[in-house]
Amino acid sequence: MAVMRDVMPAFDLLQPTSVADAQKLLEQHGRDAWVMAGGLDSFDWLKDRIKKPKVVVDLSGIDELRGVRSSSDGGVEIGAMTTLTEVVNNPIIKQKFGLLSQGAELAASPQIRNQGTIGGNVSQDARCHYYRAGWPCYRAGGNICYADTPTGRNREHAILDADRCVAVNPSDSAPALIALDAKFVLRTPKGERVVDAEDYFIGPDIDIMRLNILRPGDLLTAIRIPSTFAGAQFYFEKVRDRNVWDFALMNVASAMVLSGGNIDRVRIAVNGAAARPLRLKAVEDAVRGKPRNASTGESGGKLAVEGAVPLQFNAYKIPLMRNLVKRAIAGVEVATWA
Amino acid sequence: MGLVQWATSPWGQDVPIHIAWGLIYVAAVAGLLFLIVHAIYVRYFAKAEEYQGGGASPQIAASVPERVARHSLAARLFHWIMAAAMLALLITAFLPRVGVQFPWVTYHWIAGAVLTVSIIYHIIHASFWLDFWSIWPDKADVDDASRRIKRFMGQDAPPPRRFAKYPLENKLYHGVIVLTGLAVIVTGVFMMFRVRTVFFPRNPYLFGDMTWGLMYVLHGLAGVGLIALVMVHIYFAVRPEKFVLTKSMVFGSLPKEYYLEHHDPERWAVEASSGSSKGAKASA
Numbered sequence: 001m002a003v004m005r006d007v008m009p010a011f012d013l014l015q016p017t018s019v020a021d022a023q024k025l026l027e028q029h030g031r032d033a034w035v036m037a038g039g040l041d042s043f044d045w046l047k048d049r050i051k052k053p054k055v056v057v058d059l060s061g062i063d064e065l066r067g068v069r070s071s072s073d074g075g076v077e078i079g080a081m082t083t084l085t086e087v088v089n090n091p092i093i094k095q096k097f098g099l100l101s102q103g104a105e106l107a108a109s110p111q112i113r114n115q116g117t118i119g120g121n122v123s124q125d126a127r128c129h130y131y132r133a134g135w136p137c138y139r140a141g142g143n144i145c146y147a148d149t150p151t152g153r154n155r156e157h158a159i160l161d162a163d164r165c166v167a168v169n170p171s172d173s174a175p176a177l178i179a180l181d182a183k184f185v186l187r188t189p190k191g192e193r194v195v196d197a198e199d200y201f202i203g204p205d206i207d208i209m210r211l212n213i214l215r216p217g218d219l220l221t222a223i224r225i226p227s228t229f230a231g232a233q234f235y236f237e238k239v240r241d242r243n244v245w246d247f248a249l250m251n252v253a254s255a256m257v258l259s260g261g262n263i264d265r266v267r268i269a270v271n272g273a274a275a276r277p278l279r280l281k282a283v284e285d286a287v288r289g290k291p292r293n294a295s296t297g298e299s300g301g302k303l304a305v306e307g308a309v310p311l312q313f314n315a316y317k318i319p320l321m322r323n324l325v326k327r328a329i330a331g332v333e334v335a336t337w338a
Numbered sequence: 339m340g341l342v343q344w345a346t347s348p349w350g351q352d353v354p355i356h357i358a359w360g361l362i363y364v365a366a367v368a369g370l371l372f373l374i375v376h377a378i379y380v381r382y383f384a385k386a387e388e389y390q391g392g393g394a395s396p397q398i399a400a401s402v403p404e405r406v407a408r409h410s411l412a413a414r415l416f417h418w419i420m421a422a423a424m425l426a427l428l429i430t431a432f433l434p435r436v437g438v439q440f441p442w443v444t445y446h447w448i449a450g451a452v453l454t455v456s457i458i459y460h461i462i463h464a465s466f467w468l469d470f471w472s473i474w475p476d477k478a479d480v481d482d483a484s485r486r487i488k489r490f491m492g493q494d495a496p497p498p499r500r501f502a503k504y505p506l507e508n509k510l511y512h513g514v515i516v517l518t519g520l521a522v523i524v525t526g527v528f529m530m531f532r533v534r535t536v537f538f539p540r541n542p543y544l545f546g547d548m549t550w551g552l553m554y555v556l557h558g559l560a561g562v563g564l565i566a567l568v569m570v571h572i573y574f575a576v577r578p579e580k581f582v583l584t585k586s587m588v589f590g591s592l593p594k595e596y597y598l599e600h601h602d603p604e605r606w607a608v609e610a611s612s613g614s615s616k617g618a619k620a621s622a
Contacts, residue, residue: 136345142355143554144532146348149542163443164533205441207434309534 008046012055019064019221022057023187027217029055035219036060037081037120040112045125050134065119065221068093074227077185080119080220084173085110087118097225099234099253103176106238109245119220122174122184122200123212126167126275127247128157138165138208147311154311156249159318161274163205166311174201174277175253175269176236180229185222186214194224198269201276211275229255229267235328239320248272250320254328256292263287263296268328270304273321280304280325287329297330342555347547354551357558359435365562369569376573387600388497394603401610402598405591408503408583413468416460417587423453427522428568431561447535450526457523472503474513478605479506502605515567521560525553 011034016022026033034053036042037060045051059065065081068090076092087093087104094101107113107121126132126139128147136142147154148166157166174197182197200212200220214220235254240246250272257265266284271277283300290296301322308318327335341361342354394402409417426449430442464470482498483506489495504512531541532550545553575584586592597608 135348136353136355140345141343142345143550144542144547148540162534163441202439205443206439 008043009049009052011046011053013058014055015058015061017061017063019062019187019219022059022062023189023217023219025055025057026219027189029057030216033057033216035214037123038083038116040108040116041120041124044132048132048134050132059219071224074230075225078118078223078225080222081117082119084108084113084116084118084121087173088113096227096230097180099180099229099236099255100173100176100225102234102236103173103238103251103253106236106248106251107172112245118173118223122171122177122223123214123220124170126211127170128165128167129153131167138204139167141209150312152312155313156247156272157311157314158274159305159308159310159314159321160278161203161205161276162309163203163208165204165208165275167204167275168272169201169211169274169276170247171271171277172238172248172251175251175271177223177225178269178277178279179234179253179255179267180225181255181267183224183226184220185224187219187221188215189217197223198277198279203275229257229265232257232265235331237324237327239324250317250324252321252324252328256329258292261291263290263292263329266329268300268304268325270321270325273308273317282306283325283329292330294326294330294334297326297328297335300329301326341559349547351547353547354555356551356554357562361558361562362432362435362565365565366569369566372566372570373573380577380579389500389600390497391499393500394598398603399598402594402603402608403610404594406594406597406608407591408586409590410468411590412463414587414590416456416463420453420456420460423449423456424564424568427453428561428565432565443533447526447530447533450523450530451535451537453519454523454527457519469503472606473509475506475509476502478502479509482506500602500605501600502602505600511567511571518560518563518567521556522564525557525560528553529557 014025016025026035032054034042034046034051034056036056036058039058042056046053046056059081062081065079066086067079067082068086069077069079070092071077074096076090076097078087078093084104084107088101090101104113104118104121108116128137128139130146130152131137131139134140135146136144137147138145145165146152147157148162148164154166156168158168178197180197183194184197184200186193186195195213202210202213233256235256236251238248238251240248248271250270252268252270254266254268256263256267266288268280268283269277270280280300280303283304286303287296287300301324304325305318305322308321310318323335329335340358343356343358344352345355347353393399427446430446430449434440434442464473478499479502485495485498489497528544530537531544534540542550574580582592582596
């Protein structure tokens with residue numbers, strides 16, 4: 001159905017230069033407004049003429065949304081409009097929170113990372129081909145999931161927490177931010193709101209038409225990473241069809257602090273398994289206090305996929321997730337694929 | 339605002355997908371308006387109820403127990419289970435639509451399953467163990483309704499007779515609930531083929547897009563209709579003059595005085611008193 005066209009549907013382009021102005025415009029236009037960060041998700045929708053907002057609020061002129069700043073607690077605050085390339089190359093992030101650098105560097109291509117922003121990467125919409133093609137599926141407000149049908153193409157789709165819609169979250173930086181215990185700073189009509197990274201994302205059971213908690217009028221302004229896991233042992237792995245440039249079939253991020261060879265503190269998150277990046281709390285609890293070895297990784301991997309329900313063409317994701325979690329716990333050196 | 343939201347299927351066909359969600363507010367406002375208008379009418383304009391004749395003979399009145407059984411325990415249990423399921427269905431269906439978000443689908447189909455089972459039970463119970471026809475309007479109801487309307491319009495007509503077990507408005511409400519309830523249940527059972535439940539494997543291809551769309555629309559229309567109907571039902575349940583009937587749905591019986599004042603023993607016979615003040619066996 002979707003046909004790429006050269007001419008986007010007409011809309012009013014609003015280009016605020018401050019967060020306050022942007023938030024006021026978003027509040028004023030409500031559901032009619034479309035928030036554009038780097039434009040990489042937005043232009044797909046607009047050029048395919050599937051989303052037809054009356055107003056596009058372009059955030060590119062807001063300087064206060066850009067840049068990486070050190071915070072007093074030893075962490076960092078990243079403006080939502082900071083490009084992925086800036087995140088990848090930032091020396092503080094590289095040194096203290098290399099997990100995010102790794103995740104961001106594996107997103108898309110260099111050109112896209114130069115334009116794409118960290119806020120856009122975590123807030124981008126689902127990449128399900130039925131949804132992106134403009135079919136009237138659940139996520140588009142309809143009453144069917146075309147991917148979850150006996151003949152649906154669902155190789156890239158969810159194995160966990162599916163609820164009518166089986167699309168997955170496509171972000172590479174999201175699991176890294178969850179593993180780093182990041183906080184997302186939102187500007188809402190009611191004021192500033194700070195939420196844990198894992199609470200920023202929602203599944204179809206809560207709202208089938210959104211991947212995150214942003215409502216009309218809300219704006220993601222910054223991401224704060226506390227010093228909790230600064231300099232910890234990190235693991236990030238992304239599995240995709242084409243290593244040169246593709247969305248993840250699945251990715252995993254872990255941040256770990258060891259004490260005498262045992263896992264003292266750990267956070268693990270997986271994306272590409274569900275409509276939201278999943279923090280694996282049960283796995284974290286199970287491996288805490290245990291030695292970081294293949295056996296612990298093996299048990300963590302098995303626990304991670306409990307309750308997984310494969311679709312027609314994505315059963316491979318279960319061993320994939322099991323192995324990724326195993327490697328995220330034990331490390332590549334000791335964990336082999338099984 | 340249209341009544342129905344449409345979409346274009348992958349095959350280029352315009353199909354309905356569900357009702358326009360604004361109908362939720364329309365139903366709520368309609369229900370509220372009814373309550374306000376009715377409350378004003380009763381407070382300022384309604385005349386005292388008049389019935390034909392002088393009521394039951396002293397002999398019959400003497401034989402009526404102090405408490406007249408109206409609803410058996412089984413019937414009461416059914417009513418409250420159905421009410422709980424209905425409220426759960428309305429809450430889980432419409433709160434997410436007005437911004438209160440929670441994982442509603444599982445709760446919704448579980449409540450739907452409870453409602454379906456309770457309705458099947460009720461149909462069997464009412465058909466074989468209760469007086470099936472007592473809840474359906476009969477010729478006397480139509481005649482009495484005609485008398486009431488004529489008297490309301492100032493025309494000359496005799497007063498209506500006392501009621502049988504259920505007043506006409508109860509019977510009409512029951513009829514409307516039967517229609518809307520069956521509509522949501524039948525469509526809801528089919529819609530469960532679209533989600534993962536414990537009952538049957540998903541089969542989104544059970545019907546074509548148009549049929550599915552119409553099913554969603556009918557489910558939605560009946561659902562929003564139930565918002566207004568439930569509001570009206572709860573309103574009457576808490577009205578002072580009807581509260582005695584609400585209590586009978588809790589405790590099972592009516593006071594003798596209420597029975598003799600509003601009901602016709604010839605149309606709703608109760609078992610004669612055997613000395614007990616606890617009430618007699620329900621006739622329906």
